[in-house]
Amino acid sequence: MTYCVGLLLNEGIVLLSDTRTNAGIDNISSYRKTFLFEEPGERAIAILTAGSLSVTQTTIARLRHAIETPEGEGKDRSILRADTMLEVAEIVGETLSQVSTDISQKMSRMGQAASATMLVAGQRKGGAMRLFLLYPEGNFIEATEDTPYLQIGEHKYGKPILDRVVTMETTLSDAKKAVLLSMDSTLRSNLSVGMPLDLTVIHKDTCRIDESVRIEAGDEVFNAMSEAWSQALRNGFTAIDI
């Protein structure tokens, strides 16, 4: 499995993904699930992926191919040439849907199917910051003020902390804490989600990837935060009288 989470806040966008990929429980590898595309100052786009690796890799490869095709048939499909973030989501959704269909057709002989979900987030100069969740069929929903976060993959363990602390007004520094603690809960409770992590921050109106950090297993800051959070939970737990 996978856990990816994205927050859409007044100050910017914060995204976090794990890297664990498994085919069965004895074939575990590490693959990047956050893919960044930018023309600094013009547009910044992040795509986070969950689901069948064959689907997500092929989708990203086709999106890259369209970007690198300066003219001809593919050029309208380039997410770096799309006019709006909505169009970016549509292009990614259509590509995802087509790849899922192609691969599932090949797999149908084995009675299997393959699919994936994605988060697409970013901003184009002059437009608003947006955060979308794309379903395998290519349709999508969008984060709004009422629900400023979206999750894909193994999302349940890490939801309670988000439900409690995240609003549109949350600062970027608190937002980073929130997604890391949400990931920490997931890592502790589910083996199919694993380090290292990829953290991405896009500030409002900079239209660039302001932070892109890989947090490795054994990272001291992350471990200290995880330990402090455990301690805070245990202290809070002890302090409550019933």
Next chain:
Amino acid sequence: MTYCVGLLLNEGIVLLSDTRTNAGIDNISSYRKTFLFEEPGERAIAILTAGSLSVTQTTIARLRHAIETPEGEGKDRSILRADTMLEVAEIVGETLSQVSTDISQKMSRMGQAASATMLVAGQRKGGAMRLFLLYPEGNFIEATEDTPYLQIGEHKYGKPILDRVVTMETTLSDAKKAVLLSMDSTLRSNLSVGMPLDLTVIHKDTCRIDESVRIEAGDEVFNAMSEAWSQALRNGFTAIDI
């Protein structure tokens, strides 16, 4: 859905279930999911249920019928006459499996199936306290020192708190807090789990149901605990530096 959790501790057994049952999202009712059987001083048994209501109600009805059958064919199937908790788990498992099969056969014409899972916990005089999780097929697993808790239903939201605070050494009072906070996280993040709650405590070697409390929506103690926990989480969150 449902959320039920059971802890097997050195001091006793603590169990908690919600009561929300739904058929689709617009047909929501409240049904007890904790069923208690005891001969005080001799044996105490609690059964917590998750899954199709037709399966769980029929299973409990058959178990009750066997108890009320003083002699004849059914009497060996009485969980109040079983020699050990293991035999209790086997009887409940076989009944559950049979009911699931019967009902699924009826439903197969509609291309549907029905199933349920159960927690079975308790102690018989002279025996050890035991806590089992029964699968729809009637096979089961048991809580041990390594994993002193078992959950059925919508279990993911409430797992992180259990993973952090529960061991065999946890006191009964802390255990009550832990299951209530685990339920609180689930209630907040998942609408298919709802109040009121049924809390059951069986102390070690009393062989009776020592506490059986229904916690209604709006319960002041529960609300205060829930609010204190939210506050503790927010304080802990604020206190962490990254």
